[in-house]
Amino acid sequence: MSHTLTVQWTISPLTAPRPILACSRCGGHRPFVCSGKTRLNANGRRLDAWLIYRCAACDDTWNRPIFERRNVANVDANALASLQSNDPVWIRQMAFDIEGLRQCTDRIEEFVGCHVERRVMSGTTACTRLEIILAAPGASSLRVDRLLSTELAVSRARLTRLEAGGLLTLVPEARKGLQRPIRHGSRIVLDLSAQDDRAEIARRALEAT
Ligand SMILES: [Zn+2]
Numbered sequence: 001m002s003h004t005l006t007v008q009w010t011i012s013p014l015t016a017p018r019p020i021l022a023c024s025r026c027g028g029h030r031p032f033v034c035s036g037k038t039r040l041n042a043n044g045r046r047l048d049a050w051l052i053y054r055c056a057a058c059d060d061t062w063n064r065p066i067f068e069r070r071n072v073a074n075v076d077a078n079a080l081a082s083l084q085s086n087d088p089v090w091i092r093q094m095a096f097d098i099e100g101l102r103q104c105t106d107r108i109e110e111f112v113g114c115h116v117e118r119r120v121m122s123g124t125t126a127c128t129r130l131e132i133i134l135a136a137p138g139a140s141s142l143r144v145d146r147l148l149s150t151e152l153a154v155s156r157a158r159l160t161r162l163e164a165g166g167l168l169t170l171v172p173e174a175r176k177g178l179q180r181p182i183r184h185g186s187r188i189v190l191d192l193s194a195q196d197d198r199a200e201i202a203r204r205a206l207e208a209t
Helices: 077-085 088-095 098-102 144-152 156-164 198-206
Strands: 004-013 018-022 029-043 046-055 061-071 114-122 129-135 168-171 187-191
Touching (some): 004 198, 018 046, 029 088, 114 144
Parallel strands (some): 004 129
Antiparallel strands (some): 129 187
């Protein structure tokens, strides 16, 4: 009989990263907020596409290039259809694509708030071992210890002690893994056999508090 509870957490960030740019209208460096709108320009067979951002202070616009001067034959069909229909799901993906944003600026304001969708893969809360599989399709700067601390209501100091005692393992292993950003597909394994509150921890792994 298995005493491992395996859950999958799908993590969706709540607030899109904001580039910090010099605003030509109000002066100084300001965060720019994604407007959720795109612009598509055609020049013969060449296309330009941008995601529109607005200065948080004065509303001035900044156009983030998605692609520029690209031959229509080389534009991904799904991207083109999404741009033409202003598809909100696709636009959201673009807005959260921090690696894409890094190609425009190094200064980016990131947010750690996220929604965690929990799914049981196997086992029950009457477990002595908890395994959490992280699904984080969009890149995130959220640290592993902050995520666990918030979602399991376990202090970060206790998480550090568990890790030092070999009762908390990250797969794949990484030096100072708890302090690193969460990674898609990585796993957190907790040996709860000696923890008196293991049932509560397991329950929180399954249900948001
Ligand atoms: Zn401004």
